[in-house]
Amino acid sequence: MEPREYENAFFTRQGFRRRACKKCGEAFWAQGEREVCSETPCTPYSFQGNSPFRRSFDLSSFREFYLSFFEKHGHTRLRRYPVVPRWRNDVMFVQASIYDFQPWVTSGAIPPPANPLTISQPCMRFTDIENVGVTGRHLTMFEMMAHHAFNSAEKEVYWKDRCIELCHELVTSELGAAPEEVSYKEEAWEGGGNLGPSVSVGLRGLEIATLVFMQYIRDGEQLKPMPLRVVDTGYGLERFTHMSQGTPTIYEAVFPGILHDLPSEFTLPEAAVLCDHAKNFLFLFTDGIVPSNVREGYLARLLLRRILRTLDKHPGALTLPRLMETVVRHVSKDFPELAGDPKGLAEVLRVEEERFAEALTRGRAQVRRLEERVRKEGRAPNVDDLVMIYDSLGVTPDVAVEELSTKVEVPQDFFARVTELHTRTPTQGWGGYGADSAEAKVPEPPTSVPATVVHYHRDPYTHQFTGRVLWRSGPWVILDQTYFYPTGGGQITDRGELSGVPVEEVVRHGPWVMHKLTTPEAPLPEVGATSEGRIDAPRRRQLMQHHTATHLLNGALRQTLGPHIWQAGAYKGTEGARLDITHWQALTPEEIREVERLVNRVVREDRPVKSYFETRSKAEERFGFGLYQGGAVPGKELRIVEVENFDVEACGGTHCTRTAEVGFVKVLGTERIQDGMVRLHFAAGERALEVLQEHEAILAEASQKLAAPVADIPKAVDRLLERLKEGHKEAKAASKADVKELAQRLSSSPASSHALAGGKLQVVAAKVELDREGLQALAREVTSRPGGIALLAGEDERGAILFFASSDPKQMPARDLLAVALEAWGGKGGGNPSAATGSGPKGPKVQSALDAALARARELSGSAPP
RNA sequence: GGGCGUGUAGAUCAGCGGAAGAUCGCUGCUUUCGCAAAGCAGAGGCCGUGGGUUCAAAUCCCACCACGUCCA
Numbered sequence: 001m002e003p004r005e006y007e008n009a010f011f012t013r014q015g016f017r018r019r020a021c022k023k024c025g026e027a028f029w030a031q032g033e034r035e036v037c038s039e040t041p042c043t044p045y046s047f048q049g050n051s052p053f054r055r056s057f058d059l060s061s062f063r064e065f066y067l068s069f070f071e072k073h074g075h076t077r078l079r080r081y082p083v084v085p086r087w088r089n090d091v092m093f094v095q096a097s098i099y100d101f102q103p104w105v106t107s108g109a110i111p112p113p114a115n116p117l118t119i120s121q122p123c124m125r126f127t128d129i130e131n132v133g134v135t136g137r138h139l140t141m142f143e144m145m146a147h148h149a150f151n152s153a154e155k156e157v158y159w160k161d162r163c164i165e166l167c168h169e170l171v172t173s174e175l176g177a178a179p180e181e182v183s184y185k186e187e188a189w190e191g192g193g194n195l196g197p198s199v200s201v202g203l204r205g206l207e208i209a210t211l212v213f214m215q216y217i218r219d220g221e222q223l224k225p226m227p228l229r230v231v232d233t234g235y236g237l238e239r240f241t242h243m244s245q246g247t248p249t250i251y252e253a254v255f256p257g258i259l260h261d262l263p264s265e266f267t268l269p270e271a272a273v274l275c276d277h278a279k280n281f282l283f284l285f286t287d288g289i290v291p292s293n294v295r296e297g298y299l300a301r302l303l304l305r306r307i308l309r310t311l312d313k314h315p316g317a318l319t320l321p322r323l324m325e326t327v328v329r330h331v332s333k334d335f336p337e338l339a340g341d342p343k344g345l346a347e348v349l350r351v352e353e354e355r356f357a358e359a360l361t362r363g364r365a366q367v368r369r370l371e372e373r374v375r376k377e378g379r380a381p382n383v384d385d386l387v388m389i390y391d392s393l394g395v396t397p398d399v400a401v402e403e404l405s406t407k408v409e410v411p412q413d414f415f416a417r418v419t420e421l422h423t424r425t426p427t428q429g430w431g432g433y434g435a436d437s438a439e440a441k442v443p444e445p446p447t448s449v450p451a452t453v454v455h456y457h458r459d460p461y462t463h464q465f466t467g468r469v470l471w472r473s474g475p476w477v478i479l480d481q482t483y484f485y486p487t488g489g490g491q492i493t494d495r496g497e498l499s500g501v502p503v504e505e506v507v508r509h510g511p512w513v514m515h516k517l518t519t520p521e522a523p524l525p526e527v528g529a530t531s532e533g534r535i536d537a538p539r540r541r542q543l544m545q546h547h548t549a550t551h552l553l554n555g556a557l558r559q560t561l562g563p564h565i566w567q568a569g570a571y572k573g574t575e576g577a578r579l580d581i582t583h584w585q586a587l588t589p590e591e592i593r594e595v596e597r598l599v600n601r602v603v604r605e606d607r608p609v610k611s612y613f614e615t616r617s618k619a620e621e622r623f624g625f626g627l628y629q630g631g632a633v634p635g636k637e638l639r640i641v642e643v644e645n646f647d648v649e650a651c652g653g654t655h656c657t658r659t660a661e662v663g664f665v666k667v668l669g670t671e672r673i674q675d676g677m678v679r680l681h682f683a684a685g686e687r688a689l690e691v692l693q694e695h696e697a698i699l700a701e702a703s704q705k706l707a708a709p710v711a712d713i714p715k716a717v718d719r720l721l722e723r724l725k726e727g728h729k730e731a732k733a734a735s736k737a738d739v740k741e742l743a744q745r746l747s748s749s750p751a752s753s754h755a756l757a758g759g760k761l762q763v764v765a766a767k768v769e770l771d772r773e774g775l776q777a778l779a780r781e782v783t784s785r786p787g788g789i790a791l792l793a794g795e796d797e798r799g800a801i802l803f804f805a806s807s808d809p810k811q812m813p814a815r816d817l818l819a820v821a822l823e824a825w826g827g828k829g830g831g832n833p834s835a836a837t838g839s840g841p842k843g844p845k846v847q848s849a850l851d852a853a854l855a856r857a858r859e860l861s862g863s864a865p866p
Numbered sequence: 867g868g869g870c871g872u873g874u875a876g877a878u879c880a881g882c883g884g885a886a887g888a889u890c891g892c893u894g895c896u897u898u899c900g901c902a903a904a905g906c907a908g909a910g911g912c913c914g915u916g917g918g919u920u921c922a923a924a925u926c927c928c929a930c931c932a933c934g935u936c937c938a
Contacts (some may be wrong), residue, residue: 092938293935295867302936359934366872369879392871394935422869422937675934772922776885783885801921805885815884822921829921835885839921 032180038202054176076114133272292676451511545685555647
C-alpha cells in the first residue's frame with residue numbers, strides 16, 4: 001500500500017504525523033512526539049494496575065457504552081448474528097463482525113440492513129485454544145465490536161477520515177486515553193480477493209482495534225476499485241474491558257462472576273480454560289451445533305473434552321453440569337437465549353461425558369496392548385508411538401504415559417508433530433457459494449435482458465399463464481414473467497411445457513429464471529412474442545406438500561426434542577423428501593411416533609400457512625435467527641413462511657396455504673448420517689398414501705408366502721428361522737457323522753489303509769469325492785487317532801485337490817509327503833509338517849501322486865514295500 | 867472435507883499366509899439344605915461386506931460399509 005493511502009483529512013487537521021517506529025521500523029501515525037508505535041514489543045504492556053481510561057467497565061457496560069456511542073453518531077444498532085454463519089459455506093464460524101455481511105452485502109448484491117451500523121458480534125477463533133489461560137490474554141471466543149459503513153456511488157456514508165475520527169474520539173475524549181499515547185500503525189489488509197489500507201490502533205502495548213478500508217479487488221497484479229467501499233472495523237470488547245480494569249490478566253476482567261463462583265481448587269490457568277471453553281460451547285450449542293466427530297461439531301466436542309480433562313485435575317471439586325449452570329447464570333444476563341434449552345443442554349452434556357469416559361477407557365486399554373505389541377518387536381515405546389496414540393486413539397500423551405510401564409519423555413513440540421502429520425488443504429476462496437453445478441452450465445444472457453417477474457411466491461396454484469419471450473439460447477428461454485419454480489432451497493424444479501414444448505428444468509440465474517427445453521431446436525414463438533406456459537400440476541402439488549411437510553416436521557421435531565434441533569439440510573422430491581437435523585443420538589421409535597402424531601395433528605387442525613415478504617431486520621427482530629433453518633436467504637426482504645403458531649422460516653419455496661392440503665405425513669425411516677446428525681426420510685400427501693400402499697402390498701405378499709395372517713408374520717418368521725437353524729445343525733451333524741463313517745470305512749479297508757512302522761502308524765490313502773473343506777474334515781478325523789496319517793485326494797470345479805495331514809509331524813511331515821506327490825503329479829502346493837495342500841489337473845496322475853506319497857511314507861517309516 | 871486406527875464367540879480381546887483361540891459370561895453335570903465357590907463337560911463364529919492375489923486368506927492387495935480418533 002502506498003503511504004498516500006493513509007493520508008486523510010482527520011490526520012491533517014489534527015496534526016498527526018507519519019513516522020517509522022524506532023524499534024520495529026514500521027510506519028505509524030500519531031500526534032505529538034512519539035518515536036515508537038504503541039504495540040508490543042515496541043511499547044511494553046503497561047496498563048495493568050494503571051488503566052489509561054477514566055473509568056472501569058465490565059463486559060456488559062462497555063458493550064453498551066460502545067454501541068450507544070455509535071448510535072449517538074448516527075449508526076443503527078444491530079443484534080448479534082449467530083456464531084455459526086449458515087448464510088455461507090466457506091467458513092465454519094463467524095470470526096469477525098464483517099462475516100455477518102459477507103458475501104451478499106459486501107459484494108453489493110443486497111443493501112445492508114442499516115447504513116452505517118454498529119454491532120457487537122461474538123466471534124470464534126480456535127487457533128489460540130492451546131494458549132487459553134497460559135498467556136493471560138488469549139480466548140477462543142470474544143466479541144468484536146464494530147462500526148461499518150458501506151459507500152457506493154449513490155450513497156457516500158463516511159470513509160477514512162470520519163472513521164478514524166470516531167475511533168479517536170471514543171478512545172481519547174470519551175474514554176480518557178491521552179491522545180499522544182495512541183498510535184495508528186499502517187497495515188495492508190487483504191482477504192477474500194479484496195484489499196485495502198488498514199490501521200491497527202495501539203495503546204500501552206495492546207492492539208485494541210483495527211480499522212480496515214476495503215477498497216480494491218485483486219485481479220492478478222492489477223488492483224481494481226470496488227463498487228462498494230466498505231469501512232470494516234473491529235474493536236476487542238474483552239481487550240477494552242481488560243484495559244479499563246487494569247487487571248493482571250484478561251480473565252479477571254472478563255469472567256469475574258464465574259471465577260468468583262468456581263470452587264477454590266480451580267485457580268487461574270485452569271479456571272480460564274473452564275470459563276472460556278464453557279462459554280464458547282454454550283454459544284455453539286445455542287446456535288445449533290451439536291458435538292460430533294467432524295467439522296464444527298468436533299470443535300464443540302474438543303471444548304467439552306478439554307473442560308473434562310481440566311475438571312479431572314481436582315476430582316470431586318466440580319462437575320460439568322454444575323460448571324455449565326454457573327456459566328449460563330452469568331452469561332445469560334446479556335444473552336438470554338443461552339438459557340433457552342436447559343433440558344437439552346443437560347442431556348447433551350450427559351451423553352458427551354459418557355462417550356468421553358468410554359473413549360478414555362477404551363483408549364487406555366489399547367495403549368497397554370500397543371505397548372505389549374511394541375515389546376514383541378523388541379523395542380520400547382517411543383514418541384512416534386505417542387503421536388500415533390493421540391492421533392488415532394485420542395489419548396493425550398500425559399494419559400498415555402500414565403499407562404506405559406516405561407518412561408517416555410513428551411517433547412515440547414508434541415502437538416506440532418501431530419499437526420505435521422496432517423497435510424494442509426488450501427483454504428477455499430470466495431467462489432464457493434451460489435455456484436451450483438446446474439448454474440455453471442447455463443449460458444450468460446446479456447445484461448440488457450430485464451429481470452424475470454416471478455409469481456410462484458404470490459400464487460402457487462396457477463398452472464397456466466402467458467409470458468413474453470425475452471431471450472433464447474439453444475434450449476434456454478427467458479420470459480418476462482413466469483409461474484415456474486426454479487430448483488432452489490432443496491425443492492426440485494417444476495416441469496411442464498412452453499407452447500407445447502416440454503420443459504425439463506428451470507433454474508434461477510442472477511435476476512433471471514431460465515427455462516430449459518428438452519429439445520434445443522424446438523420451434524418456439526419469436527423473441528418478443530408471447531408463449532403459453534403450462535406447469536405439471538400434480539408434480540407441483542406433490543412438491544408443495546413435501547415442502548410444507550418439511551416445515552411442519554422441523555417444527556414438530558423442535559417441539560418434541562428441544563430447541564437445539566436445527567435443519568442441517570433438506571431435499572424435497574416427488575418420490576419422497578428428507579430432512580437432516582442436528583441431534584446427538586438416533587431417534588427412538590417412540591420419539592418418531594410422537595413427532596408423527598404432532599405433525600398430523602397440525603395437518604388436521606388446518607392451520608393457515610402464511611407467506612409474505614418482510615424486511616430482514618424486522619423479520620429477525622420478530623422471529624430471531626431461527627428463521628435461517630434452510631441456510632441464509634439473499635435479499636433485503638425475506639420471504640417468511642409462517643405456519644400459524646407453529647413454525648416460521650425464511651424460505652423461497654412454494655407452499656400449501658393451509659396445513660390440511662398436506663394431507664398426511666409419514667416418516668419412512670431415520671438414520672444417523674454422522675455423529676451429531678440424524679436424517680429423516682418421509683413422504684406427504686398422495687405420495688405418503690402410495691408408499692403405505694406399497695408397504696401393504698409387501699406385507700400381503702409376505703403373509704401369503706408364509707401362509708400366515710399379517711399380524712402373525714413375526715411369529716411365523718421366528719418359527720421359520722428356528723427350523724432353519726435346526727436344519728442347519730442337523731445337516732452339520734449328519735455330515736460330521738458321514739465323515740466319521742467314511743473315515744471308519746477307509747481305515748478298515750485294506751485297499752486304502754496301510755499299517756506302517758510295525759502298526760504304530762496308520763496311513764489312509766484314498767481318492768474321495770469331497771471338496772477342500774470335506775477333505776479337511778476327513779483328514780481331521782483320520783489324524784485324530786494316534787498314528788493317523790491322511791493322504792487324501794478330492795476335487796472341485798477347478799481341478800483335483802490333495803490334502804495331506806499327519807498326527808506325527810516329526811517322523812512323517814505332511815509337507816514332505818506332498819512334495820513327493822507334487823513331483824509325480826505336476827501340481828502346485830505347500831504347507832507345514834502337520835498339514836499340506838496342493839492342487840493340479842484331474843486324471844490318472846492323481847493316483848500316481850498318492851502312490852508316490854505312500855511309497856515315501858514307507859521309506860520314512862522304515863517299512864519295506866510289500 | 868482430509869489423514870490415521872479398529873471391525874474375530876453374548877462381552878473384552880489374542881492370532882496377522884498353512885487345519886479358528888483365550889478370559890469372562892451362558893448351559894448341563896458333580897459337590898451343597900440353599901447360595902457363593904470349585905471341578906468336569908458342552909453350546910456358541912458367513913473372522914464387517916464385496917472383489918482380487920495364492921496350491922492355501924481371519925491374515926496380503928483394492929473398493930465399500932460401520933465405529934473410533936485427529937487435523938482443517
